[in-house]
Amino acid sequence: MSEERYLTFALGKGRLANKTLELFEQIGITCEEMKDKSSRKLIFVNEELKLRFFLAKGPDVPTYVEYGAADIGVVGRDTILEENRNVYEVLDLGFGKCRMCVCGSHAAKELLQHHERIRVASKYPNIAKDYFYNKKHQTVDIIKLNGSVELGPLVELSDVIVDIVETGSTLRENGLEVLEEVCPLSARMIVNPVSMQMETERIKELVNKLRAEIGIV
Numbered sequence: 001m002s003e004e005r006y007l008t009f010a011l012g013k014g015r016l017a018n019k020t021l022e023l024f025e026q027i028g029i030t031c032e033e034m035k036d037k038s039s040r041k042l043i044f045v046n047e048e049l050k051l052r053f054f055l056a057k058g059p060d061v062p063t064y065v066e067y068g069a070a071d072i073g074v075v076g077r078d079t080i081l082e083e084n085r086n087v088y089e090v091l092d093l094g095f096g097k098c099r100m101c102v103c104g105s106h107a108a109k110e111l112l113q114h115h116e117r118i119r120v121a122s123k124y125p126n127i128a129k130d131y132f133y134n135k136k137h138q139t140v141d142i143i144k145l146n147g148s149v150e151l152g153p154l155v156e157l158s159d160v161i162v163d164i165v166e167t168g169s170t171l172r173e174n175g176l177e178v179l180e181e182v183c184p185l186s187a188r189m190i191v192n193p194v195s196m197q198m199e200t201e202r203i204k205e206l207v208n209k210l211r212a213e214i215g216i217v
């Protein structure tokens, strides 16, 4: 045990990290240090299991994993698709379920039928581009926003948006609706390709325990 190197985890800050830590606790991986919410520490260690954890902004998680600064990451599939980093996606953790959708006013549905050149606002320009160019073969102008994307059609910045829909209440409260579904989303575990080779047994064991816990056979 003692000659093992530390396995480092990058967790997307917020609800995903909390859910991930809950799940890890269920399979006996704890990190007491991380529970102290007043702490300003950035890296937390479980000496006994030789594990290190740090929290990062979601879009940075695949970056840490690609460069090997973290062996393993947990982040939403939206971020994995948008960042398109060289990492292995090894497990669907089953929580954080939502959908990436094209949304807009009811009247905007028509604009998706005839390959018209329309304006699409999104926090996810790469996902939006891939969907419209490669799947729908529709030329569009993509406008990158950083949040509150639903504003796009409301203030006539864009015709439609590509955004995450969870409960649908943001859309409903703003008179918008799902026009097309791009893909389903949930939290995923990603692994650095070199770590996967060097630490195959430890990573496989972890993935198998998680699979059993979340009920994947």
Ligand code: PRP
Residues within 6 Å of the ligand: 123, 146, 147, 148, 149, 150, 163, 164, 165, 166, 167, 168, 169, 170, 171
């Ligand atoms: C996300 C997403 C939608 C909303 C969807 O935004 O971009 O706006 O949640 O959830 P709902 O279907 O349950 O209403 P988030 O709250 O992360 O903030 P943002 O708008 O600033 O990106």
